[in-house]
Amino acid sequence: MNAIQTPVVPAANRITIRNPATGETVGTVPCFGSEEISAAVAKARAAQSRWAQTSIAERMKIVRRFTQLVCDEKDAIAAVIIREAGKPVAEAISTEILVVLDAAKFLLNHVPEFLRPEPVPHANPVMKLKRGLLCREPYGVIGIISPWNYPFSLPSVQALTALITGNAVVLKPSEFTPFSSLEIERLLRAAGLDPDLLQVVTGEGAAGSALLQSTIDKLIFTGSVATGKRVAQAAAARLLPVVLELGGKDPMLVLEDADVDVASSAAVWGAFMNAGQTCLSVERCYVHEAIYDDFLKACVAKTVKLRVGPGTDPAADVGPMIHERQLRIVQSHVDDAIARGALLLAGGKPVAQLGANFFAPTVLAGVDHSMAIMREETFGPVLPVRSFKTEEEAVALANDSEFGLAASIFTPNRKRGEALARRLNAGTVMVNDLISCFGISEAPHGGVKASGIGRTHGHFGLEEMVWPKYLDSDGMPRMKKLWWYSYGPAFQRQMNGFIELLFSKDLTKRIRGGMRSARSYLQRKPF
Numbered sequence: 001m002n003a004i005q006t007p008v009v010p011a012a013n014r015i016t017i018r019n020p021a022t023g024e025t026v027g028t029v030p031c032f033g034s035e036e037i038s039a040a041v042a043k044a045r046a047a048q049s050r051w052a053q054t055s056i057a058e059r060m061k062i063v064r065r066f067t068q069l070v071c072d073e074k075d076a077i078a079a080v081i082i083r084e085a086g087k088p089v090a091e092a093i094s095t096e097i098l099v100v101l102d103a104a105k106f107l108l109n110h111v112p113e114f115l116r117p118e119p120v121p122h123a124n125p126v127m128k129l130k131r132g133l134l135c136r137e138p139y140g141v142i143g144i145i146s147p148w149n150y151p152f153s154l155p156s157v158q159a160l161t162a163l164i165t166g167n168a169v170v171l172k173p174s175e176f177t178p179f180s181s182l183e184i185e186r187l188l189r190a191a192g193l194d195p196d197l198l199q200v201v202t203g204e205g206a207a208g209s210a211l212l213q214s215t216i217d218k219l220i221f222t223g224s225v226a227t228g229k230r231v232a233q234a235a236a237a238r239l240l241p242v243v244l245e246l247g248g249k250d251p252m253l254v255l256e257d258a259d260v261d262v263a264s265s266a267a268v269w270g271a272f273m274n275a276g277q278t279c280l281s282v283e284r285c286y287v288h289e290a291i292y293d294d295f296l297k298a299c300v301a302k303t304v305k306l307r308v309g310p311g312t313d314p315a316a317d318v319g320p321m322i323h324e325r326q327l328r329i330v331q332s333h334v335d336d337a338i339a340r341g342a343l344l345l346a347g348g349k350p351v352a353q354l355g356a357n358f359f360a361p362t363v364l365a366g367v368d369h370s371m372a373i374m375r376e377e378t379f380g381p382v383l384p385v386r387s388f389k390t391e392e393e394a395v396a397l398a399n400d401s402e403f404g405l406a407a408s409i410f411t412p413n414r415k416r417g418e419a420l421a422r423r424l425n426a427g428t429v430m431v432n433d434l435i436s437c438f439g440i441s442e443a444p445h446g447g448v449k450a451s452g453i454g455r456t457h458g459h460f461g462l463e464e465m466v467w468p469k470y471l472d473s474d475g476m477p478r479m480k481k482l483w484w485y486s487y488g489p490a491f492q493r494q495m496n497g498f499i500e501l502l503f504s505k506d507l508t509k510r511i512r513g514g515m516r517s518a519r520s521y522l523q524r525k526p527f
């Protein structure tokens with residue numbers, strides 16, 4: 001395979017991207033420095049002031065063309081994703097490309113209505129002569145910093161949402177998966193977007209930090225809690241608004257009435273898809289003691305059937321970890337759990353014959369909250385399972401975490417599941433499914449507690465890309481307003497009477513208050 005070369009910066013300032021399945025070089029990309037990043041932001045700002053003046057129809061035309069290109073070139077795009085992220089082709093198509101196409105459709109269907117100025121009716125009678133409008137204004141230049149685990153869908157959805165609402169974007173992709181973002185840039189340019197409106201600045205953490213220090217107007221950051229905290233501190237120092245989409249430790253609750261076959265299939269997919277490297281992965285599983293043994297048996301039987309291999313193998317179910325450091329974290333969590341008394345039922349070690357980054361899908365039983373595997377984000381193909389006796393205990397266990405991204409509950413009794421869902425502290429709770437909320441374009445995506453601040457996707461995701469401007473227009477331009485100067489006793493009588501008119505419980509007082517207020521107003525000499 002030919003390595004991809006992008007020109008511009010000398011070799012010393014380039015990062016080499018490797019295929020996580022084979023270790024082969026995928027290509028190299030430049031490390032942008034802070035001056036180049038500032039220059040990119042300045043170009044984006046100039047282009048944005050023109051872009052914000054274009055009609056929504058014009059912006060939608062470009063998004064429409066982009067979606068057509070993504071649809072037509074899906075296999076080639078999937079190949080780029082697989083080469084640098086390692087995931088199975090089935091996942092590259094379903095969780096990356098399909099998600100983007102669906103999100104674009106959502107934007108095309110909703111943006112005209114979303115950006116239409118919204119009337120703000122006034123209840124106060126003296127304000128009824130004014131027309132209130134809520135306008136949604138683009139921030140200007142949105143910085144996007146992305147992780148490696150969904151290198152195409154995450155930045156695409158965020159960039160399309162920013163662009164269609166009138167912003168420009170400067171995108172810093174993960175240093176492990178920049179080519180997927182360069183695909184987004186290529187496709188948007190092919191769709192007719194002014195190249196300055198979306199610029200990809202490649203590099204490591206330092207490039208992200210430089211983007212944060214530049215004159216961007218808002219930052220959408222997706223990544224780990226540790227980096228998210230550093231980003232939040234730097235953003236606070238310059239009052240930069242941020243959305244933080246951070247890590248998770250998502251619990252799955254399996255109630256005693258759950259279908260063991262269905263719930264075990266869900267747990268296995270939820271823990272092992274994308275090799276467990278999904279922010280919404282099942283990271284903790286709690287099963288009612290009445291079905292605990294049967295559930296474990298079913299999970300193990302399904303886990304050992306999974307085919308581990310490179311994403312290029314169409315038969316592969318579970319791909320590699322992104323790099324060896326991630327694999328070592330997974331191994332250390334598994335080892336810690338076993339040392340503290342957990343039972344290893346499947347996997348538990350790397351699959352060295354496939355390459356340096358493959359880890360066998362692992363099932364652990366008898367885990368508890370003293371173990372790192374139940375407290376820290378593992379981000380690998382591990383399903384740790386423990387039993388519970390009562391709903392109360394299940395809720396307490398699920399909520400006993402610093403994270404709050406998502407959760408899932410399995411029970412055929414939807415009413416019971418929904419009632420329980422209300423008690424879980426998570427940005428999303430799914431009843432009888434998991435992870436797929438990310439593919440529901442209408443659903444807001446984001447967490448509580450350490451899992452982040454703000455939302456992407458859906459209506460809330462659109463709101464993050466704009467600031468609300470309240471536009472008020474008075475219907476009596478030739479009239480001096482009741483609350484302007486002059487002050488004095490008549491003004492006080494006018495206001496006291498007005499308060500009684502509006503808020504007194506006593507009807508007589510209200511009528512008298514109204515009359516006193518009107519009289520006092522006529523006695524005043526406004527200037």
Ligand code: NAD
Nearest residue numbers: 146147148173174204205208209223224227245246247279
């Ligand atoms: P990471 O925090 O290591 O890196 C994320 C991005 O931040 C990268 O582009 C990186 O170069 C950049 N970065 C690093 N240091 C920086 C700094 N000081 N200032 C600015 N940018 C900096 O995360 P990762 O390993 O790439 O991704 C995995 C993490 O992302 C997991 O914790 C996962 O749960 C989380 N994630 C969350 C969501 C979500 O929607 N909530 C989605 C995907 C991944």
